[in-house]
Amino acid sequence: MCTSATCARRSRSAPRSRVSSSPSAAPATASGPRRRMRLSIPLGLRPRLVGGLLLTSAATLLAAALFLLPPLEQRLRTDQLASLTTTAQTARTSFVEIDRAGARPGSPSLRRIVEALERRAGARALVVAGSGRVLADSSPGPSVLAPALDAVRSARTVRRVTSSPDGSVAEVATPVTIADLRCALVLVQPVQTAQSAAGVVRRAFTIAALIGLAAALLVGMGIASTLSRRLRGLHDAVGRVGAGGLEQDMPHDDARDEVGALTRAFAAMQGRVRRQEEARRAFVATASHELRTPIASLATVLELTEDDLRQEPPRLAEAVDGVVRARRQSERLAALARDLLDLSRLDADVALRREPVDVAESCRAVLSEFAERARERRLALGLEATAPAAMQERGHALADPVGVARIVRTLVENALRYTPEGGSVNMEIASRGHEVVVSVTDSGPGVRPEERETIFERFQRGSAGQGAAGFGLGLAIGRELARRMGGDLRVTDGPGGGARFELALPVGPQPPVGAASVDLARTA
Template sequence: MIRAALRGLRGRLLLSLVLTSAVTLVVAAAITIGPLQSRLRDQSESALQETTEATQGDFETALTKTKKVDPKLAKLPVEQGGGYVNAEKERRQRRATELSRLAFELRERTNGARVLVTDLSFTDAAGTDSPAFFVDTDFQNTPDESALRLALQATNENISETQIIDDELTFAMPVFINGKIAGVVVSQRNLTEVSTTVRLVRNALFTAAVISLAVAIGLGLALSSTLTRRLKLLQRAALRITAEGPEAPAPTDRGRDEVGDLARALGRMQEELRRQETARRSFVATASHELRTPLTMLQGTMELLDEDLREGGDLQDAQEQVESARGELRRLSVLATELLDLSRLDAAVQLRSEPVELGEIARAVAAEFSLRAGDRGVELEVDSPGPCWARADPAACARVVRILIDNALRYAPRGAPIEINATHVGHRVAVRVSDRGPGVPEDEREHVFERFHRGKATSVESGFGLGLAIGRELAERMNGTLELSDAHEGGACFVLTLPASPSSPSPSPAPDSAAAA
């Protein structure tokens, strides 16, 4: 069950949040606890050394002041407390009193450290210097062997010595009088409080880690629950779209984060699906009508023609029926060609890229429509001031120009000319096809390039709403554009713009700014 829960997004989010918190706490503990004990020991050692060394002058002064016997006291009779021996006792007592006072002051300044002082100005019965402790703030009769050895080492080497044995820190500082060692001050303190402090910090950090992980789990559950609930709403909305189609209610999420962006993207996708579904239905209805009409007429024409031929009917009437059948076949051929072009565009068939002379292509395509234009009384005026070389696919260029001329012939009034111009536009070349028909209303200027869109002012020979969409997609596949511009004398003006070929002559700026539209 736990493994199944972790497979979900909620479990993975919770696990990642907890693991991140745990790793952060472990790293913080390693950085904090690891060097803490060593750092505290170093600080304790430095503090003990600095405090002890700060009293070196006081101890030297105490030894200096009590060094000599008072001459007046030495001349007194022994029974009156005088003489050298009594004077020496009195000096030793005063020294002991002064050194004890300084030792206890040092103990207070070092927060309870044990202070031991040796006085090398006195000798033992054998006459050798004795490193035995003269003052001990702990009043222990048994001398500390490690402290005694360290004091002796400091005496022999004339420098301060420090040693740490287990949790026992000992610092020995020699005291000098006139450049000679007169004694050694030893400070001892136990470092168990360092271990205690580290243990308290470790326990506090562990408690904080447990609380932090609990808080992280709580926050993770709250955040993951909110996130997964929003994602489940999007999932149900997507399943509704799958079951009910684009007309299902759109998903809503007002969040300004990635989930909200996903919901809005699904809404836009649904809107696009709805638009495409509407266009598909419209196309199916249009295609069905357009196919049924010529097929029905072809069937009726063939039946009448067969009947006339069997009965030896009028030859002229038969020819008219054949011509009508040819017109319907042309409509079927146009529909088949447009559907084939559309399927090739959707399949992303690779186009060629080579130098193409647009003026020549415009004249060749215009020649294809000369018969049809003559039947409608429309003149095709092709104008090309010079070679206009473009870098494109020749067949695709011819197809786009063919679409534009065919579209113009559908709407151009009888007797009005259609102008076809090939010219340079800066570093690009363009073909303009202008007619003097009803033009394109403002609300349809961009929709005319959508698939299956048919304008309101359709002509008798209206198409299937695919020509201009195919033309724009072909132009964009050739790194060009197909746009609707404003004509000089009403009507519509479509402009195909393509990159100029490097082999073409240096282009000059177009005098007509409308060609650049």
């Protein structure tokens, strides 16, 4: 602030020096090598994917062949034996009417029976006596005495499959009694029938396997080509961003798969870094602009004061006035420097402490700092704690004590600044779920709904701030600090139309027993 005279003189003599508005703020990303990266991968995604798919389908088909074909063959063989057994057992009744004369080798009645059986069952049929003599044989061939004698001896049906160089043979011998003579009816059938059925399945299986492998190859190549094309696009885009800076466009990929997600994540990251970069540039530009004005005005005030002191006699009253204004300007500069330092610390991600903070004690300390100013502005300033019993247990937040005090100080300072004289500023501490909430309510003009988010942005001031000193940094720093501590800083309507700012902090553990307990009902 300056009088018209001083302003006129200031325009004549104000230092022209400017704080550089970030000429060197070239994006860090642009400093990378300009050369475009080439994608040279010895064993790329496509051969791996196709190979993997082929291998998997081959393994699947092999496993299916191993686990499917042998049981199938076994099953066919069992079925063949079962069907021969049924035929043999039902054929037993045919021998009932044969008399003793018919029970001899070469008997025509036996011959008829075995030939009929051969026609019906498609199997060689024999009748073997217990002595081992063959009484009838539909089509003579290798000896089948062993199962026949086994059946006669055990009086039970004998079934087996024998293997010879000519192939496997299914043999079923069932005991029959022909006119008191204990004999065996034997049915012999090559297992070729079963084998040929299994052969058909095997051939079908091989064709299916080949078709499956070809399909796997085609699908694999298709997927691999698409994937590698998309990945190459992403790779090229990342290379372009690395070489040419954040302004380069990232490809759009709406696919709901990992590559799509990766592309979108890159685009989101690029957007975030771009916004951070813009915020950084805006910060440097605004900060230098904000610093320039108070520094220039301080220089002017000091120059005028020097002039006043050099007069004969010195104009002491004006000089004192100048010193007072210079002090105010330097306080304003100190506050700005403090805010800028805090911001740069936040931007540099300086770690905050995490320890139990006695919130009520912190608040009380801050309130006592402002007691004098509240009296000057005839404002009632107080601390109220709801649910004091609960607060005894949960009044501790897990936070950075300096950060907490910094936020509370900003809230009280704002409330005192924006509340007209004669009003009131009240502070409450309450425990809500897993949060300790400090709220500062005032009887001032409140915050307009459309400004409730913007006032938390850097260098943004609301309508209440117009005309008052300030840089629009306090709430931005406060919210960022609160969120870094795992809490939040929000604004709502106060009960009488004023503003109500709420600082929520995560509840922390109790400090060790013996620490002074706080009387929360006490008023600051």
